[in-house]
Amino acid sequence: MSETASILQLKPGKEKSLLRRHPWVYATAVARVRGRVQSGSTVRVESADGRFLAWAAFSPESAIRARAWTYDEARPVTPALVSERLAQAIARRAPLAARTDAVRLVFGEADGLPGLVVDRYGRQLVVQFLAAGGGAWREHIVRELPRLAGCDDVYERSDAQAREREGLVPREGVIAGAPPPGRIEIVEDEVRYGVDVVGGHKTGFYIDQRDNRRLVARQAAGRRMLNCFCYTGGFTIAALRGGAAAALSVDSSEPALGQARANEAANGLPPSDWRAGNVFEVLKALLEEGRRFDLIVLDPPKFAPSAQHLERAARAYKEINLKALKLLDPGGLLFTFSCSGAMSVDLFQKVVAGAVIDARVDAQLVRRLAAGADHPMLMTHPEGEYLKGLMLVRV
Numbered sequence: 404m405s406e407t408a409s410i411l412q413l414k415p416g417k418e419k420s421l422l423r424r425h426p427w428v429y430a431t432a433v434a435r436v437r438g439r440v441q442s443g444s445t446v447r448v449e450s451a452d453g454r455f456l457a458w459a460a461f462s463p464e465s466a467i468r469a470r471a472w473t474y475d476e477a478r479p480v481t482p483a484l485v486s487e488r489l490a491q492a493i494a495r496r497a498p499l500a501a502r503t504d505a506v507r508l509v510f511g512e513a514d515g516l517p518g519l520v521v522d523r524y525g526r527q528l529v530v531q532f533l534a535a536g537g538g539a540w541r542e543h544i545v546r547e548l549p550r551l552a553g554c555d556d557v558y559e560r561s562d563a564q565a566r567e568r569e570g571l572v573p574r575e576g577v578i579a580g581a582p583p584p585g586r587i588e589i590v591e592d593e594v595r596y597g598v599d600v601v602g603g604h605k606t607g608f609y610i611d612q613r614d615n616r617r618l619v620a621r622q623a624a625g626r627r628m629l630n631c632f633c634y635t636g637g638f639t640i641a642a643l644r645g646g647a648a649a650a651l652s653v654d655s656s657e658p659a660l661g662q663a664r665a666n667e668a669a670n671g672l673p674p675s676d677w678r679a680g681n682v683f684e685v686l687k688a689l690l691e692e693g694r695r696f697d698l699i700v701l702d703p704p705k706f707a708p709s710a711q712h713l714e715r716a717a718r719a720y721k722e723i724n725l726k727a728l729k730l731l732d733p734g735g736l737l738f739t740f741s742c743s744g745a746m747s748v749d750l751f752q753k754v755v756a757g758a759v760i761d762a763r764v765d766a767q768l769v770r771r772l773a774a775g776a777d778h779p780m781l782m783t784h785p786e787g788e789y790l791k792g793l794m795l796v797r798v
């Protein structure tokens with residue numbers, strides 16, 4: 404393969420990041436591409452002086468022009484390599500089976516499979532091909548997955564914005580087996596949740612918040628909870644099962660609230676207060692009404708889709724955190740999150756600290772929060788860290 408391989412040659416000095424095992428080659432670093440390449444082709448990435456750097460997946464329209472598969476010249480990208488990586492990714496998740504049947508089996512670059520996401524909900528797999536790399540191996544991956552994961556039903560949800568940035572059209576539908584039912588029931592830490600893999604957000608459920616749902620549940624006993632951006636009620640149901648005294652949950656999506664109510668009933672809980680509305684307005688109204696809570700969760704959508712949106716996003720994060728802090732009684736807990744990859748852990752902490760100052764309260768940072776173990780991050784690819792959170796106590 405190496406004699407006939409297409410070659411992507413970098414500009415002088417642009418080899419440094421690949422030498423540091425950072426897997427992305429930006430378009431601005433590319434000097435030329437030699438050979439016949441198409442979306443997802445494997446290219447041999449070379450420095451300006453012709454040294455081998457990586458085998459990478461070529462993405463002709465993306466700002467991330469290539470994503471590294473390996474830094475080992477002797478290991479070109481073959482079906483066997485892809486199968487081995489899938490098998491290893493799945494095997495690494497095995498310990499989670501004791502807690503849940505909703506697991507992210509493959510998380511893109513972190514598992515050495517650029518742009519590929521595979522989630523498992525019971526016996527249903529949901530795949531996302533979000534970049535040219537995994538996409539070029541689509542047929543092979545789709546053939547291998549049922550065997551490796553032990554599931555027959557595979558549904559595709561490659562509808563994310565990331566795909567558009569890669570110049571790939573959105574794709575959704577059944578790939579293998581039976582069409583998914585509207586509600587697939589999963590059990591996580593003995594709590595039941597319904598997942599709509601066709602109509603839900605992402606692949607249907609925020610799998611990444613598993614550990615934080617458990618943490619909230621363990622702190623919930625006797626507390627009055629406010630769950631902002633509740634989606635299908637993950638944090639609320641966990642908290643009520645953990646003994647929360649009451650819960651008010653807010654989301655702008657009626658279908659999500661419908662699933663949330665069904666989740667509550669599926670767990671034998673009496674109906675709590677689910678409110679359709681804009682969190683920014685609801686927080687304001689709750690303050691005006693003089694309401695108080697002892698446990699607040701803020702888990703908003705990505706306010707900063709990219710670095711250009713950071714300033715506006717920071718203002719939005721600050722506003723909701725400021726209002727939430729004012730709604731907390733002393734001793735109350737705030738679990739606050741950002742899933743904006745463009746916002747660093749440091750910056751998020753600064754923004755929340757700014758909210759504490761403006762709220763004129765004292766707050767302790769008790770714990771830093773992150774996504775679960777099935778959403779790992781490559782040590783050499785900090786961009787992979789997107790979900791971060793803080794657990795604060797108002798003193």
Ligand code: SAH
Binds near residue numbers: 609637680
């Ligand atoms: N906390 C959820 C996931 C939140 S995803 C969980 O653990 O499952 C973000 C949610 O915010 C989505 O459900 C979306 O419908 C909702 N949303 C987005 N903007 C909103 C706004 N301004 N007010 C209320 N909800 C909003």
